[in-house]
Amino acid sequence: MGSYVLKRMIVAFAVAVAVSIISFALLRMSGDLATILAGDGATAEDVAAIAHAHGLDRPFAVQYVDWLVNVLKGDLGKSLFTAEPTMDMILAAAPVTFQLSLYSLILALVVSVPLGVAAAANPNSWIDRFSLFVAVSGKAIPSFWLALLMIYWLGVQWRLLPISGAGSWKNLVMPVVVMAVSVMPQLMRLTRSGMLDTLESQYIRMAWAKGLAPRTVFFKHALRNAILPVVSVSAISLGFMLGGSVVVETIFAINGIGALAYKSIIRIDFPVVQAILFFLSFIYILLTLAADLINMWLDPRIRVK
Amino acid sequence: MTMPERPPSSEDMAEIMPLSPARQALLQARGHVGLLVGLFVLLVVMVSAIFAPIVAPHDPYVQEIATKLSPPVWQEGGDWAHILGTDGLGRDILSRLIYGARVTLIAGVGAAIISGIIGTIIGMCGGYFGGRVDDFVVFLINVKLAMPGILIALSLVSIFGGSLVTITLILGLLFWDRFAVVARTTTQQLSKRDFITAAEVAGASSRWILMREMLPNLMNQIIVVASLEMALAILVEATLSFLGLGIQPPTPSWGLMISEGRTLMFAKPYLIMIPGIAIFALVVAINLIGDGLRDITSPEGKG
Numbered sequence: 001m002g003s004y005v006l007k008r009m010i011v012a013f014a015v016a017v018a019v020s021i022i023s024f025a026l027l028r029m030s031g032d033l034a035t036i037l038a039g040d041g042a043t044a045e046d047v048a049a050i051a052h053a054h055g056l057d058r059p060f061a062v063q064y065v066d067w068l069v070n071v072l073k074g075d076l077g078k079s080l081f082t083a084e085p086t087m088d089m090i091l092a093a094a095p096v097t098f099q100l101s102l103y104s105l106i107l108a109l110v111v112s113v114p115l116g117v118a119a120a121a122n123p124n125s126w127i128d129r130f131s132l133f134v135a136v137s138g139k140a141i142p143s144f145w146l147a148l149l150m151i152y153w154l155g156v157q158w159r160l161l162p163i164s165g166a167g168s169w170k171n172l173v174m175p176v177v178v179m180a181v182s183v184m185p186q187l188m189r190l191t192r193s194g195m196l197d198t199l200e201s202q203y204i205r206m207a208w209a210k211g212l213a214p215r216t217v218f219f220k221h222a223l224r225n226a227i228l229p230v231v232s233v234s235a236i237s238l239g240f241m242l243g244g245s246v247v248v249e250t251i252f253a254i255n256g257i258g259a260l261a262y263k264s265i266i267r268i269d270f271p272v273v274q275a276i277l278f279f280l281s282f283i284y285i286l287l288t289l290a291a292d293l294i295n296m297w298l299d300p301r302i303r304v305k
Numbered sequence: 306m307t308m309p310e311r312p313p314s315s316e317d318m319a320e321i322m323p324l325s326p327a328r329q330a331l332l333q334a335r336g337h338v339g340l341l342v343g344l345f346v347l348l349v350v351m352v353s354a355i356f357a358p359i360v361a362p363h364d365p366y367v368q369e370i371a372t373k374l375s376p377p378v379w380q381e382g383g384d385w386a387h388i389l390g391t392d393g394l395g396r397d398i399l400s401r402l403i404y405g406a407r408v409t410l411i412a413g414v415g416a417a418i419i420s421g422i423i424g425t426i427i428g429m430c431g432g433y434f435g436g437r438v439d440d441f442v443v444f445l446i447n448v449k450l451a452m453p454g455i456l457i458a459l460s461l462v463s464i465f466g467g468s469l470v471t472i473t474l475i476l477g478l479l480f481w482d483r484f485a486v487v488a489r490t491t492t493q494q495l496s497k498r499d500f501i502t503a504a505e506v507a508g509a510s511s512r513w514i515l516m517r518e519m520l521p522n523l524m525n526q527i528i529v530v531a532s533l534e535m536a537l538a539i540l541v542e543a544t545l546s547f548l549g550l551g552i553q554p555p556t557p558s559w560g561l562m563i564s565e566g567r568t569l570m571f572a573k574p575y576l577i578m579i580p581g582i583a584i585f586a587l588v589v590a591i592n593l594i595g596d597g598l599r600d601i602t603s604p605e606g607k608g
Contacts, residue, residue, distance in 0.1 A: 011444070015447050015448050015451055016451075018444070019448055019451050019452055022452065023452065023457070026461065027460065033464075036464065136589060136592060136596075137585075137589065139536075140536070140540075140588035140589040140592055142543050142544060142560070142581065142584050144547045144560075144563070145563060145577070145584065148563070152571070152577075156571055236450070239451075239453075243453030243456050244453075244455055246455060246459070246548070247455075247544060247548070261456050265460050265550070266549075266550075268464070273456075273460050276456065277452070277453060277456060277457065280453045284451045
């Protein structure tokens with residue numbers, strides 16, 4: 001068991017290093033950052049001066065190692081526009097986005113797991129059809145459009161909720177629903193198919209044969225196994241929502257990671273963009289690692305392997 | 306509609322009627338409502354995109370300020386000259402929708418093809434060669450999954466600019482992971498089959514085995530993934546264009562139309578409703594096709 005955890009952590013570390021190299025390379029190799037920074041009408045000398053000032057004229061590997069050494073020291077660079085340390089900017093923006101994503105995940109799970117279980121328990125019933133309908137439409141509705149529709153009806157026509165800003169729980173309702181809808185279909189279909197597979201297995205037939213109550217069979221025996229992939233996908237969904245928060249945060253004027261990323265991308269503030277890409281990947285890697293460890297705890301078979 | 310407990314598997318079908326697999330699939334397709342609806346919608350969008358100059362009632366770029374913001378025909382003040390109304394610059398919405406379908410379909414199909422080629426090659430190599438190669442492939446997939454896709458797409462568009470070609474390429478490079486996962490597991494399963502062993506014993510090269518023996522057997526699964534990825538690529542293209550880092554004005558793109566209509570949405574909600582419904586309907590249709598194809602090609606994998 002210890003060796004499994006160790007192996008899993010080494011892989012996670014290697015993935016983090018690879019991600020940092022790629023996100024670094026994507027921003028550097030994608031043409032002339034210095035030219036873009038210098039703007040229109042800049043002379044070749046201006047561009048060279050800017051490239052030199054930001055160290056962009058050095059070989060790629062040197063730039064990367066320099067960046068990595070600073071990251072290990074806890075320094076993710078400074079914004080080109082405000083000269084603020086990017087670490088501070090990210091730490092200031094992160095809590096809002098984490099809160100938003102976590103609430104969205106909870107809402108998505110609260111809706112999709114019971115619906116998935118009910119659909120699996122009654123295949124081809126109205127509830128199964130309904131869950132399929134929810135999954136198909138949830139997967140196809142563009143988040144930004146759903147957000148605008150909610151603003152139009154809930155915010156303006158019926159005046160139920162505030163349309164932007166932060167402060168009250170009411171401000172969170174619309175963004176949380178929009179983000180939850182984006183991950184709900186997958187969680188629900190996964191719960192349903194996991195439950196269907198488990199309900200056909202030998203040990204569940206055994207449980208029925210022993211005359212256990214349906215509730216015990218469904219929740220104590222079947223759900224525990226069916227939920228394993230849902231745990232992994234929850235972690236993936238959470239990571240996805242942290243990155244996908246850019247849509248919801250720009251529409252609802254929330255100052256989180258997504259809005260910070262958007263602002264920095266628009267003005268090509270590459271140290272900030274780079275730091276955010278690395279930070280989000282790092283969180284994603286931690287989340288999936290945590291999900292694997294939780295699954296190990298839920299499923300003793302993995303421990304034995 | 307009554308459905309059997311479980312869709313008939315190919316063995317059951319063979320017992321009832323000795324037909325070729327293609328005929329069986331066709332018969333099943335005919336009874337699959339979701340698939341038929343999806344195909345119908347996709348066909349309508351494709352035909353209007355291809356024949357846009359003939360189908361569109363107006364030029365999508367021409368601004369007629371005199372008739373700007375005229376509502377769709379079913380609303381008060383609507384006019385049959387502009388069935389879906391006009392936008393804030395007096396451009397005909399239906400015509401922009403029809404030309405916008407070209408952008409949407411090119412981005413969706415292009416991204417699905419590019420990511421399909423990349424992902425299938427990576428996945429097949431991992432699944433067939435195993436060992437170190439497979440470890441590396443799994444590692445690559447993990448790295449890809451750890452990167453925040455939308456933000457990377459936004460950053461790349463802001464650097465390379467938002468032309469249809471760059472956006473299609475960027476989307477293609479971003480969505481190969483699911484192809485790789487599916488190609489890898491399927492190749493692993495196929496590797497143990499007799500016909501692959503036979504080809505190996507006969508001295509076929511790895512390349513021959515992968516391209517001539519594996520690939521045709523992977524095609525069913527690949528096409529299912531391709532339809533789902535195409536739907537995803539269409540959504541992401543719309544999102545990028547909505548955020549202003551996608552297709553640039555005045556080119557008509559459905560996401561951009563919503564973004565342009567946003568400032569006037571409270572007074573003229575149809576400006577965001579119509580393109581939104583178009584995106585939603587097309588993505589539902591493509592997903593229905595994907596689900597339908599999966600039901601037909603692998604009845605056991607339903608769900």
